[in-house]
Amino acid sequence: MKNYNTHEQQTTPCLLLIAYAAALAVTFAVSRPQLAHADQVTPPPVPANLQVEAGHQAFLEGHAVGTQNYICLPSGSGLAWTLFGPQATLFNDDDKQVITHFLSPNPDENGTLRVTWQHSRDTSTIWAVAIQSSSDPAFVAPGAIPWLLLDAVGAQDGPTSGDKLSKTTFIQRLNTTGGAAPSDGCTNSIDVGKREFVPYEADYFFYKATQ
Numbered sequence: 001m002k003n004y005n006t007h008e009q010q011t012t013p014c015l016l017l018i019a020y021a022a023a024l025a026v027t028f029a030v031s032r033p034q035l036a037h038a039d040q041v042t043p044p045p046v047p048a049n050l051q052v053e054a055g056h057q058a059f060l061e062g063h064a065v066g067t068q069n070y071i072c073l074p075s076g077s078g079l080a081w082t083l084f085g086p087q088a089t090l091f092n093d094d095d096k097q098v099i100t101h102f103l104s105p106n107p108d109e110n111g112t113l114r115v116t117w118q119h120s121r122d123t124s125t126i127w128a129v130a131i132q133s134s135s136d137p138a139f140v141a142p143g144a145i146p147w148l149l150l151d152a153v154g155a156q157d158g159p160t161s162g163d164k165l166s167k168t169t170f171i172q173r174l175n176t177t178g179g180a181a182p183s184d185g186c187t188n189s190i191d192v193g194k195r196e197f198v199p200y201e202a203d204y205f206f207y208k209a210t211q
Contacts, residue, residue, distance in 0.1 A: 043172060043205045047134040050149040052170045052207050060164070060206040062090030062099050067197040068145060068179040072186035079191060081181040086115060087197070090204060099165070101204075108154035115150070117171070117204070122162020127154035128171050145179035145200060148172065170207040177201045 041058040052058075066088025070081040085103025092098045100118045105111035106127035114127035128150035135146045150173070155166040179200025185191060 041205065044174060045139075046147065046172065046174060047136045047139055049132045050134055050147055050172060050174075052149070052172070055210055056169050056207040057210050058205045059167075059208050060098075062092060062204050064088040064090045064101055064200075064202045064204055066101065066200065068181075068200050070181050070196045070198065072191045072194040074192065079186045079188075081186050081196065083181070084195075085113075086200075088200070088202075090117070099204075106154040107156065114153060117165060117168075117206075119158070119162065119164045122160065122164050123158035124162045124165040125156045125158075126152050126165045126168045126171075128152045128168075141177055143178070143180055144176040145202075147174050147176060165206065167208045168206045169209055172205040172207075173202050174205065175201075175203040 041061050043058050043061070064086075066086060068086055069084050071084050072079055073082045075082065086101050088101040089097050090099035090101060097120050099120060102116050102118075103113055104116040104127070106114040106116075108127070114129060116125060116127050118125045130148045131151045132149040133146045134140065134148075140147055148171075150171040152168045152170065155168065157163045157166050177200065179198055179202070182196050182198065185194065185196070
């Protein structure tokens with residue numbers, strides 16, 4: 001006698017397994033946190049003097065890894081380490097390079113040297129000057145360079161009209177580690193011209209006007 005229940009017995013567990021997998025997928029989709037939008041940037045709390053004025057919002061951030069570069073020069077009646085610019089690469093959350101940070105002439109100020117950020121893809125570029133600084137120990141790590149609020153004083157679109165950075169109005173340098181000038185090595189005349197490249201890291205937050 002033929003067993004007509006064999007196929008049914010084999011099919012039922014398969015259907016149950018498929019149903020279970022589907023239910024599990026739905027549950028995972030419901031419970032999984034929604035990923036943030038690419039332009040949803042939330043800066044951390046900052047000292048009061050580093051807050052960006054109303055009418056501007058953060059639209060881009062990058063984690064910088066590089067050096068703060070110093071040169072030993074005459075200062076007053078002695079010598080001192082003098083900052084001559086950063087050299088760093090900014091990465092996004094996927095560890096992909098997004099911006100290069102350095103010192104260069106600002107064409108909007110007749111070539112005045114300013115700290116510079118250039119977007120890695122569209123090469124849009126901005127120049128900025130620090131307008132506020134904080135070493136508040138409630139925020140800034142011991143031995144780290146200060147947190148800064150910078151005002152954009154120059155902007156340039158890329159050669160193909162790229163403007164990812166050119167809309168920047170303010171920049172915050174936050175969550176700094178390292179980068180402070182050396183504590184010695186710049187005391188004698190033979191030290192003049194000596195250079196030191198001090199490793200640092202920081203988070204940079206870029207703002208644009210909301211209107």
